[in-house]
Amino acid sequence: MSTSKPSITFSRRDFMRTSSLASGGILIGFNLFTACKPEAKPPVDLASLNYNDFNAFIKIADNGAVTIFSPNPEIGQGVKTSMPMLIAEELDVSWDKVLVEQGVLDTNNYTRQVAGGSQSIRFGWEPLRQTGATARQMLVNAAAARWGVDPSECSTSEGVITNGAGETLGYGDVVKDAAGMEVPDKVKLKKKSEYKIIGKDTWNVDLDKIITGQPLFGLDYKKEGMLIASVIRPPAFGQKLDSYDESAAKQIEGVLDVVPFGDKIAVLAKDTWTAMKGKKALDVSWKDDSKLESTADHDRILTGLLDGKEFQTLRADGDVKKAFASADKVLERTYESPFLPHNCLEPMNFYADVRSDKIHLVGPIQTPERTAQEIAEKLGRNPDEIHLEMTRMGGGFGRRLYGDFAMEAAEISSKAGKPVKVVFSREDDMAAGIYRPAIKYRIKAAVKDGEVTAYHLKEASVNSNMYGLIPNFFPAGAIENYQVDVAKHDSNITTGAWRAPYTNFLAFAEQSFFDELAEMMEVDRVQLRLDLLQNVKGTTDERIQYSPERMEEVIKTAVEKSGWGNQPDGVYQGFVNYYCHNSHVAEVANVEIEDGMPVVKKITCVVDCGIVVNPLGAMNQIEGGVIDGVGHAMYGDFAFEKGVPQSGNFDSYRLIRINEAPEVEVHLMENDFSPTGLGEPTLPPAGGAVANALKAATGKRLYKQPFTKYPELLTVPEKEIIG
Amino acid sequence: MPTYQIKVNGTSRSVNVSEDTPLLWILRDHLDLVGAKYGCGIAQCGACTVHLDGQAVRSCVLTAAQVENKEITTIEGLSKDGSHPVQQAWKEVDVPQCGYCQAGQIMTAAAFLEKNPNPESQDIKSAMQGNLCRCASYSRIYKAVEKAASNMS
Numbered sequence: 093m094s095t096s097k098p099s100i101t102f103s104r105r106d107f108m109r110t111s112s113l114a115s116g117g118i119l120i121g122f123n124l125f126t127a128c129k130p131e132a133k134p135p136v137d138l139a140s141l142n143y144n145d146f147n148a149f150i151k152i153a154d155n156g157a158v159t160i161f162s163p164n165p166e167i168g169q170g171v172k173t174s175m176p177m178l179i180a181e182e183l184d185v186s187w188d189k190v191l192v193e194q195g196v197l198d199t200n201n202y203t204r205q206v207a208g209g210s211q212s213i214r215f216g217w218e219p220l221r222q223t224g225a226t227a228r229q230m231l232v233n234a235a236a237a238r239w240g241v242d243p244s245e246c247s248t249s250e251g252v253i254t255n256g257a258g259e260t261l262g263y264g265d266v267v268k269d270a271a272g273m274e275v276p277d278k279v280k281l282k283k284k285s286e287y288k289i290i291g292k293d294t295w296n297v298d299l300d301k302i303i304t305g306q307p308l309f310g311l312d313y314k315k316e317g318m319l320i321a322s323v324i325r326p327p328a329f330g331q332k333l334d335s336y337d338e339s340a341a342k343q344i345e346g347v348l349d350v351v352p353f354g355d356k357i358a359v360l361a362k363d364t365w366t367a368m369k370g371k372k373a374l375d376v377s378w379k380d381d382s383k384l385e386s387t388a389d390h391d392r393i394l395t396g397l398l399d400g401k402e403f404q405t406l407r408a409d410g411d412v413k414k415a416f417a418s419a420d421k422v423l424e425r426t427y428e429s430p431f432l433p434h435n436c437l438e439p440m441n442f443y444a445d446v447r448s449d450k451i452h453l454v455g456p457i458q459t460p461e462r463t464a465q466e467i468a469e470k471l472g473r474n475p476d477e478i479h480l481e482m483t484r485m486g487g488g489f490g491r492r493l494y495g496d497f498a499m500e501a502a503e504i505s506s507k508a509g510k511p512v513k514v515v516f517s518r519e520d521d522m523a524a525g526i527y528r529p530a531i532k533y534r535i536k537a538a539v540k541d542g543e544v545t546a547y548h549l550k551e552a553s554v555n556s557n558m559y560g561l562i563p564n565f566f567p568a569g570a571i572e573n574y575q576v577d578v579a580k581h582d583s584n585i586t587t588g589a590w591r592a593p594y595t596n597f598l599a600f601a602e603q604s605f606f607d608e609l610a611e612m613m614e615v616d617r618v619q620l621r622l623d624l625l626q627n628v629k630g631t632t633d634e635r636i637q638y639s640p641e642r643m644e645e646v647i648k649t650a651v652e653k654s655g656w657g658n659q660p661d662g663v664y665q666g667f668v669n670y671y672c673h674n675s676h677v678a679e680v681a682n683v684e685i686e687d688g689m690p691v692v693k694k695i696t697c698v699v700d701c702g703i704v705v706n707p708l709g710a711m712n713q714i715e716g717g718v719i720d721g722v723g724h725a726m727y728g729d730f731a732f733e734k735g736v737p738q739s740g741n742f743d744s745y746r747l748i749r750i751n752e753a754p755e756v757e758v759h760l761m762e763n764d765f766s767p768t769g770l771g772e773p774t775l776p777p778a779g780g781a782v783a784n785a786l787k788a789a790t791g792k793r794l795y796k797q798p799f800t801k802y803p804e805l806l807t808v809p810e811k812e813i814i815g
Numbered sequence: 816m817p818t819y820q821i822k823v824n825g826t827s828r829s830v831n832v833s834e835d836t837p838l839l840w841i842l843r844d845h846l847d848l849v850g851a852k853y854g855c856g857i858a859q860c861g862a863c864t865v866h867l868d869g870q871a872v873r874s875c876v877l878t879a880a881q882v883e884n885k886e887i888t889t890i891e892g893l894s895k896d897g898s899h900p901v902q903q904a905w906k907e908v909d910v911p912q913c914g915y916c917q918a919g920q921i922m923t924a925a926a927f928l929e930k931n932p933n934p935e936s937q938d939i940k941s942a943m944q945g946n947l948c949r950c951a952s953y954s955r956i957y958k959a960v961e962k963a964a965s966n967m968s
C-alpha cells in the first residue's frame with residue numbers, strides 16, 4: 093500500500109532568483125518544480141519579465157508590503173487564495189498585508205500551470221512553503237549581517253525581524269541587502285503547531301471585486317479596437333460546411349465582417365448583440381460528413397460492448413471466472429449514464445490579437461501552456477511570440493482544459509487581421525461541448541460461504557475509458573479475484589474530462605452495487621465495506637492507492653456524525669464511501685417524504701484530504717461538490733438525435749437550484765498528512781448516497797441517471813419499505 | 816440606430832443601439848458596466864439581474880425602449896463601496912466560488928429583502944430559485960441572505 097506523495101527534488105539555488113526593483117523593493121522569482129535553465133537571468137523588473145524561467149513571484153516593497161503573484165489559474169476552487177497562503181505562512185508575514193495577483197504568465201518553460209485533477213495544492217504544498225521559507229531566510233540573513241550577529245540569533249514574526257538584543261528591522265528595511273544575498277540551500281520549515289495562516293479560515297482574495305461587479309472574467313475583458321466574434325458551427329456532430337450566403341447578415345447594421353474558417357463562420361461586430369444577430373442571419377447549408385449518431389444508437393452500442401468479448405483488461409487478480417463458477421450466489425447489475433455538458437456559467441470566450449510580430453491571447457483557460465503551443469503550431473508561429481494572460485474563470489469543471497475556443501479566436505484574428513474576442517452564446521456553449529461521455533458499467537460479484545470472492549467490473553464508454561489509477565481504487569486489493577475490463581465506441585461527438593472524470597459516475601455504480609450486495613448477503617451494508625477494507629490492510633501491492641486505515645476512519649466518523657442506524661422515523665438514509673483524487677470521503681444522504689415524494693434533505697460528508705490549508709475555502713468546495721453531485725445525478729441529461737444535441741439552454745437542460753439543494757454537513761478529518769484534492773472528490777459519492785437513500789425510502793433501486801427521468805422509480809409505496 | 820436615454824445608477828446616459836438590443840448588452844458593451852453577467856439570455860439563470868425601479872429583473876430580456884425613463888440599478892450602483900448589507904453578508908459568509916453568478920444573486924437578494932425584511936426559510940429559497948449557481952454555492956447563498964436579513968433588521 094502506498095499513499096502516493098509527489099516526490100520533488102530540486103535545489104533552491106536553481107529555482108529561485110532575486111533582483112532589486114527599479115521601483116524599490118525586491119522581486120523573488122521562483123519556479124515550482126523545474127530548476128531554472130542554466131542560462132536564465134534574474135528578472136530586472138516586473139515590466140521586462142518574460143516569465144520564461146519563473147512561474148511565480150514574491151514582491152516585497154520598501155515599505156514591507158508583500159505581493160504574491162499566484163501561478164495557477166483560478167476556476168473557483170480557491171487556489172488563488174490557498175497557494176499564496178502557503179508562501180505567506182513560511183515567509184512569516186501577516187496575511188492582511190499580503191496582496192495576491194494572478195500571475196500574468198507566458199507559457200513556455202514551466203510545469204503544471206494547470207487547474208485540473210484537484211492537484212494544485214497537492215503539488216504546491218512542498219515547493220511553495222520552501223519558497224516562502226527561503227525568502228524569509230534571506231531577509232533574516234540580511235538583517236543579521238547588518239547587525240553583525242549570527243542569523244540563528246534572529247527570529248521573525250509578521251514581517252519583522254528581531255535579534256537577541258531585542259532590536260528590530262522590518263522586511264522592507266532589508267530588502268535591498270537581501271536582493272544581493274546568496275540563496276540559502278537549506279531552510280527549516282515550520283511545524284504544524286507553529287502555523288499562523290495554514291489551517292485558518294481565509295477569505296477569497298477576489299471577494300471585494302466579485303461583490304462589487306468589477307471586471308475579472310474573460311467575458312469582461314475589453315481592449316481598444318476589439319471586435320466580438322459570434323461563430324456558427326456545424327449543428328450536428330458529423331456534419332461540415334457546404335455553402336453559405338452572408339448577404340442577410342451583412343445587411344445588419346453594425347456587422348463588420350464575415351470570416352469563414354474551416355467548417356465554421358464568424359460574424360464580427362463591435363458589440364456582442366449585433367454579432368449574435370449577424371450569426372443568426374447567416375444562411376448556411378451543411379452536409380453530412382460522417383455518421384450522425386443518436387442516443388438510441390449509443391444505448392445499443394454500449395450494451396453490445398458489455399455483452400461482447402472485446403475488452404482491454406486494466407487489472408486482473410486471481411481468476412474471476414473460476415470464482416463465479418464455484419459461487420453460492422452471484423449478483424450482476426448494469427448502470428447507465430448520459431453525456432453531460434459542463435455548462436460553466438460563464439460561456440466559453442477568448443481574446444486574440446494575432447499580428448505579424450506577436451500574438452496576444454487573453455481569457456479563461458485551464459491549460460495556458462498547451463493552448464499556446466497548439467495555437468503556435470496551427471498558425472505556424474514560434475511559441476515565443478505568444479503572450480497569454482489568464483483571467484478569472486466563471487467555472488471550469490474540465491471544460492476549460494480544452495483550448496478550442498482560444499484556437500477559434502486566434503484563427504479568426506489571424507484571418508481578419510483584427511483583435512477579436514470569440515463569445516459563445518449559451519446555445520453555442522452547450523452545442524459545441526466536449527462532453528462527459530455516456531458510459532455503462534456492468535458489475536458482477538460472487539459470494540461463497542458468506543465472503544465476496546470475486547468482483548468483475550466492465551466499462552463501455554464513448555471515445556475513451558477510465559485511465560491511470562482508477563482500476564486500483566477500492567475494492568481493488570480487497571477481493572481475491574478482481575478484474576477491470578474496458579471497451580469503447582469511437583464517436584465523432586467530442587468528449588473529455590468533466591469534474592472527477594469517470595469516478596463521477598463509477599462511484600454511483602459501485603456504491604449502489606455494494607448496497608445491493610449487502611442486501612443479497614443479508615449483512616450490514618456498512619459492515620460489509622469495513623470487512624472488505626480489512627483485507628487490504630498490510631497489502632504489499634504498490635498499485636493500491638487508497639489507505640484502508642484512512643477509509644475506515646472516515647466511514648466510522650460518518651456513521652457517528654450522521655446518526656447512521658439511529659435515524660428518526662421518516663428519515664431514510666443511504667451510505668457511501670469513496671476514494672478518488674487522493675482523498676477519502678464518506679457520505680450519508682437523508683431522504684424524507686414530502687407530499688408523497690422522496691426529497692433529499694441532507695448530506696453528511698466526511699472528508700480526509702490531509703492538512704486543510706484554508707478550511708473556509710475547503711468547506712465551500714466540499715458543499716459545492718456534494719450539491720453538484722446530487723444535482724447531476726438527479727437532473728443532468730443530455731441526448732443526441734442524428735448528431736444534434738437535444739438541449740440548448742437552461743430551459744431544456746436542468747441544473748439543480750437552491751430550493752432543491754440539500755443541507756450539507758461537513759466534517760474534516762484532522763491529521764498531519766500532506767494536503768490532497770478537494771475540488772472533485774466529494775462529487776462522485778453524492779449520487780450513490782442519494783440512490784441508496786432513495787432505495788431505503790421507496791424500495792426501488794435506481795440504475796440509471798438522471799433519477800428524475802424515471803419518475804416511476806421515485807414513488808413511495810403505500811406501505812413504506814424500510815431499507 | 817435610434818438613441819435611448821438610459822438612467823443607470825443615478826446618471827442619465829444616451830446610447831445608440833438597435834431597438835432589439837437587450838439592456839444586458841447595453842450595460843456591458845455600451846456603458847462599460849460588466850457587473851451584470853450573461854449566462855443564458857432567456858431569463859433562466861439570473862446572472863444578469865439588475866433593479867428596475869427597485870424590482871429585480873432579468874436584463875437579458877428587456878430592451879432599451881422598455882427601460883427608458885426608469886431607474887436602473889446595477890451591482891456597481893448598489894452601493895458606492897460594497898457596503899450594502901447584502902454585499903457585506905456575502906463577504907462575511909465568503910459565498911463565491913468562481914464568483915460569476917454572484918452579482919446576480921446579490922441583486923436578487925437585495926430587492927427581495929427590501930420587500931421582505933424578515934423572511935422565512937421557504938421565502939428565501941423561493942426568492943432565490945431563479946438564480947443558478949453552477950458551482951452550487953447554495954448553502955452559503957442561503958446563509959448570506961439570512962445574515963443580511965438579520966443585519967438589516
Ligand code: FES
Pocket residue numbers: 852853854855856857858859860861862863864873874875876
Ligand atoms: S442571462 Fe439573463 S437570466 Fe440568464
Ligand code: FES
Pocket residue numbers: 168437486487911912913914915916917947948949950951952
Ligand atoms: S459561484 Fe460559480 S456560478 Fe455561482
